[in-house]
Amino acid sequence: MAEQDWLSDRFTEHHDRLHAVAYRMLGSPGEAEDAVQEAWLRVSRADTGQVENPAGWLTTIVARVCLNMLEARRNRREESAGALPPEPAAPNASATPTGQADPEDEALLADSVGVALMVVLDTLTPAERLAFVLHDVFAVSFGEIGAIIDRSPAAARQLASRARRRVQGAAGASDAARSAKREIVEAFLAASRSGDFAALLEVLDPDAVVGEIRGGHAVAAFFAGRAQAARLALVDGVPAAVWSHLGRPKAIFTFTVHDEKITRIDIDTNPDRFHDLDIVILTAGDKEPR
Known part of the structure; x- marks a missing residue:
């Protein structure tokens, strides 16, 4: 014993x-x-x-x-x-x-x-x-x-x-690939906040998908003027976006990028899955941690 x-x-x-x-x-x-x-x-x-x-x-x-x-x-x-x-x-x-x-x-x-x-x-x-x-x-x-x-x-x-x-x-x-993806995600968030439809189309693939929404024009219309509270972040070291409330993540946006265009956006709202993630909120000009 x-x-x-x-x-x-x-x-x-x-x-x-x-x-x-x-x-x-x-x-x-x-x-x-x-x-x-x-x-x-x-x-x-x-x-x-x-x-x-x-x-x-x-x-x-x-x-x-x-x-x-x-x-x-x-x-x-x-x-x-x-x-x-x-x-x-x-x-x-x-x-x-x-x-x-x-x-x-x-x-x-x-x-x-x-x-x-x-x-x-x-x-x-x-x-x-x-x-x-x-x-x-x-x-x-x-x-x-x-x-x-x-x-x-x-x-x-x-x-x-x-x-x-x-x-x-x-x-x-x-x-280098991560840095390029960060620039694309930053451009998407800026265009979404300002409601710049044309700028959104610039970063979206024509066949982009978000859940049941399909096609670059439909995705751009969905996000135009939105994402006001979403912030650029690194999630497990990968550029993403996080919407938080009272300091707690409520939604995580992950992006699939191909040929410098966003082909897919996944939105996770299950907080139980956030505990095992390394989430770092970034601001303009921040250097990515190494």
Whole structure:
């Protein structure tokens, strides 16, 4: 009984970090919670007699669960391709990442990972993904990573290095695409507030869709003179619009953009779905956080 109490206390103590590891690796809050629960089932049946570092031991178990989930996801996608869910904001790490890069560069890389992961992580193998996330975001040593994936520390370092190059290469392109989308969303909101029908048509695709409203002219007519209270925002790092009341989001507008035209606008008014979103309200001239 005492051992179970000790296990429960250690698991509770490290739960937030374990969830952050799973969230970053899997890209979904629901899957992350499933991974943490599966890890607890394994932990509760384990022999803890030789556990000297509970935090490292628990992280290893969660990482192995996530690795299995990533491999299962990859196998499913060989039959039916799909996109990763939106990535969460990068978690704060208490340890300093190690490696050849300058510490400041490493920190910037970790901060930009939220956007870059949307573009790159799904192209990595599960082992590459695990090595990159655990080392570059959570400062887990290559020796520990190698033990999780049954590779040598040198092989784990190579996997992380290969993944890092892809992330760094995609970060610039991802930021440029986000900046262009922000300008389009800003133009749409300005035209909507002023009731400028012609300006709305400029940013809308002729076949634009909003719910049951179809066609650029119909969408422009619907929004002309509206969106007075909607504000430009980043939602999980992606340009969007948010309507708030008394400081609480009441509606989130997300935009699909193709060839510099808005092809679809989705409006979510369910506040229960807002809790897991990272929402940053922007004003004119604000720089997007990295």
